[in-house]
Amino acid sequence: MLYRNLGKPIFFKLDPEAAHHLVIGGLHKTAKIPGMIPVVRGMYGVPEVPELAMDLFGVHFPSPVGLAAGLDKNAEAVEGFSSIGFGFMEVGTVTPKGQPGNEQPRLFRLPPDEALINRMGFNNRGAEDMAERLAALKSRRIPVAVNIGKNKLTPNEEANADYERCISILYPYADFFVVNISSPNTPNLRSLQHGSELASLLKAVTDEMASQAKHHGVDKSVLVKIAPDVSDEELEYMIDTIQKSGVSGLIATNTTISRDGLAHGNAQETGGLSGKPLRARSTEVVSRAYRQTGGKLPIIGSGGIFTAADAYEKIRAGASLVEIYTALIYEGPEINRKLHRGLRELLRRDGFSHISEAVGADHR
Numbered sequence: 001m002l003y004r005n006l007g008k009p010i011f012f013k014l015d016p017e018a019a020h021h022l023v024i025g026g027l028h029k030t031a032k033i034p035g036m037i038p039v040v041r042g043m044y045g046v047p048e049v050p051e052l053a054m055d056l057f058g059v060h061f062p063s064p065v066g067l068a069a070g071l072d073k074n075a076e077a078v079e080g081f082s083s084i085g086f087g088f089m090e091v092g093t094v095t096p097k098g099q100p101g102n103e104q105p106r107l108f109r110l111p112p113d114e115a116l117i118n119r120m121g122f123n124n125r126g127a128e129d130m131a132e133r134l135a136a137l138k139s140r141r142i143p144v145a146v147n148i149g150k151n152k153l154t155p156n157e158e159a160n161a162d163y164e165r166c167i168s169i170l171y172p173y174a175d176f177f178v179v180n181i182s183s184p185n186t187p188n189l190r191s192l193q194h195g196s197e198l199a200s201l202l203k204a205v206t207d208e209m210a211s212q213a214k215h216h217g218v219d220k221s222v223l224v225k226i227a228p229d230v231s232d233e234e235l236e237y238m239i240d241t242i243q244k245s246g247v248s249g250l251i252a253t254n255t256t257i258s259r260d261g262l263a264h265g266n267a268q269e270t271g272g273l274s275g276k277p278l279r280a281r282s283t284e285v286v287s288r289a290y291r292q293t294g295g296k297l298p299i300i301g302s303g304g305i306f307t308a309a310d311a312y313e314k315i316r317a318g319a320s321l322v323e324i325y326t327a328l329i330y331e332g333p334e335i336n337r338k339l340h341r342g343l344r345e346l347l348r349r350d351g352f353s354h355i356s357e358a359v360g361a362d363h364r
Helices: 002-011 016-030 036-044 127-136 156-173 189-193 195-216 232-245 276-293 308-317 326-331 335-349
Strands: 054-056 059-061 065-067 088-094 097-099 107-110 115-118 124-126 144-148 176-180 221-226 249-252 272-275 299-302 321-324
Touching (some): 002 016, 016 107, 088 124, 088 127, 115 276, 115 326, 127 144, 144 156, 156 176, 156 195, 176 195, 195 221, 232 276, 272 276, 276 308, 321 326, 326 335
Parallel strands (some): 249 299, 299 321
Antiparallel strands (some): 054 059, 097 124, 107 115
16 A cells, blocks of 8 residues: 555656666665665565465475566666565566667556556666676575576677577576567567577577586576467467477566557557556467477466466466566555465465466366
8 A cells, every 4th residue: 555655656757767767776775774675575575385385497486476577677676676575586688788778768657558668678787787786696585587688789690699698697696597589679589489590599598508507517497488479370389499499488478569459648659568458468378388388388477467366367377487567566566465365365265275286277
């Protein structure tokens, strides 16, 4: 209620990107004030309970609800986000070299639709900067995944090297990696999802992961984040290629370029749409991926999750974990306690003793 009655009215009077930087900066500074992180955790933290904890990708997740990439692009607020009830978080998307991203304005709210449109364009300070920030963390309460992409000026035929470079720089500091080939805001990026380019990229990525694992003496997992805006045939090919590549899982889905059913005037803005309008399509992609792989390729469901019922829908469709982003903007940090409590109630309703029993239940 604190966010809805006090924080949100203030933030929503600000330019969306200005509000974004205010939140990131605030969480960054909060972590540096002695005694403040325990206060934040007391206000918004979620205790780990056995029925919701998951072990996946060689990583322990205290909760199945994570923070999607795009909010903490430079790993500036890891300690803060780790204290408000998330079970894991993605940082990035990060590119080998820092880049400013697209021209402003590039982030838009659609309040009646409970959605956002962004065309940020992978604005970030680069892999070396992120490595320094992650290395400086004294401890981590939750797993941190690094979401990696290619620089805007890197042609697709040279994209493999950008992903390899990010992995080589950040391997010691990530709990796992996510390959972003599905943002609509970097020219030609989504074409890496199709044809021989996808197979070539994933071979380069898995080879680099194997090389780094040998060098550092520890194996880590890599996932692929896919777009919702593909045909059934394209999706089938993508999932088949991803499964054959040897990566550990996928994230379904990134933002959409669809504008169906929107009410707000900002619907005309270009960029990727996130929030409630994406919920049904992202769940459909989760379901198709689970069915095609026979549940053998773990899935993180992302897109339009605002309630425990939304999260549970994706889990029953085949997601082992889920992520939120837009809901945090609209609902505030209280949302994690609501999701946590609601998921436990839904498990009890359906007679499940652990969240893993609900994964893919709609297919049985």
